[in-house]
Amino acid sequence: MIKCERICFSYPNSPVQVLRDISVVIQEGEAVSIMGANGSGKSTLARCLNGLLQPSSGEVWIDGLNTRHKVDNEKIRQKVGMVFQNPDHQIVSTTVEREVAFGMENLQFEHDEMHATVDHLLEEFNLKGRLDHPPHRLSGGEKQLLCLASVLAMKPRYLILDEPTSLLDPYSRRRILESIFKNRSKSIEKLTPILITQYPEETFYTNRLLILSEGKIISDAAPHEAFKEAGKLCRLGIGVPLEYALELEIDLDDHRVERHSL
Numbered sequence: 001m002i003k004c005e006r007i008c009f010s011y012p013n014s015p016v017q018v019l020r021d022i023s024v025v026i027q028e029g030e031a032v033s034i035m036g037a038n039g040s041g042k043s044t045l046a047r048c049l050n051g052l053l054q055p056s057s058g059e060v061w062i063d064g065l066n067t068r069h070k071v072d073n074e075k076i077r078q079k080v081g082m083v084f085q086n087p088d089h090q091i092v093s094t095t096v097e098r099e100v101a102f103g104m105e106n107l108q109f110e111h112d113e114m115h116a117t118v119d120h121l122l123e124e125f126n127l128k129g130r131l132d133h134p135p136h137r138l139s140g141g142e143k144q145l146l147c148l149a150s151v152l153a154m155k156p157r158y159l160i161l162d163e164p165t166s167l168l169d170p171y172s173r174r175r176i177l178e179s180i181f182k183n184r185s186k187s188i189e190k191l192t193p194i195l196i197t198q199y200p201e202e203t204f205y206t207n208r209l210l211i212l213s214e215g216k217i218i219s220d221a222a223p224h225e226a227f228k229e230a231g232k233l234c235r236l237g238i239g240v241p242l243e244y245a246l247e248l249e250i251d252l253d254d255h256r257v258e259r260h261s262l
């Protein structure tokens with residue numbers, strides 16, 4: 001269980017409160033999405049959830065471990081995998097294959113298990129033909145796939161995806177999300193994904209949508225419930241699926257509306 005208790009956050013030397021009194025509990029086995037306008041605090045919240053950032057006040061607990069306790073940092077990072085918005089911030093190795101194995105080596109997985117996992121993930125994410133490639137020569141979309149494979153290799157319990165499909169074409173977006181969400185029970189044991197996205201249609205892979213506005217959670221509901229407030233969301237700069245916008249006769253030219261269904 002991930003539990004945030006009244007967390008607030010400001011960056012050093014900045015008076016702006018980026019997260020404001022966020023309390024939320026995410027149970028194992030849930031699939032959660034997060035939407036919010038640019039700058040609403042989504043990435044900051046993600047970093048608080050895996051202990052990369054400490055809240056200025058309030059507490060974050062991961063399966064009973066408090067992110068403030070330095071001794072538990074490593075355990076927390078393994079439990080809460082994170083795929084960053086910008087893949088260049090994440091890649092550290094000289095070849096694609098080593099990158100996928102890197103985290104597993106650090107965590108001292110058995111040799112055989114490591115090989116089988118790396119092999120399976122390279123296949124799953126269409127990177128098999130690229131195993132000796134230097135990651136910096138991959139396309140943006142391939143880098144995103146590589147980051148995802150590398151994080152999944154470490155078998156996290158919770159997986160935070162911070163706009164993981166922003167560089168992918170619609171076909172690859174769907175493939176990735178299906179592999180994470182639809183096969184959760186089969187290939188990726190007990191994974192609890194938390195998907196930060198700007199594509200409203202992607203939230204339907206999850207059963208719970210949190211909406212952030214100026215550092216506050218303003219809605220916590222099933223996606224189809226949340227989008228009933230399409231007018232309000234559009235005014236906050238949050239995309240809604242086309243059919244919800246049409247119902248309300250919102251002027252599509254004035255607001256961000258997702259026009260491409262998955």
Ligand SMILES: Nc1ncnc2c1ncn2[C@@H]1O[C@H](COP(=O)(O)OP(=O)(O)O)[C@@H](O)[C@H]1O
Pocket residue numbers: 011014018036037038039040041042043044045
């Ligand atoms: N390292 C940083 N130092 C100072 N301010 C930051 C830093 N990172 C983000 N911010 C500010 O925090 C706010 C929230 O940013 P972020 O969490 O990245 O939002 P989102 O992911 O929703 O776009 C923004 O106003 C942003 O400018």
Ligand SMILES: [Mg+2]
Pocket residue numbers: 042043044085162
């Ligand atoms: Mg962000």
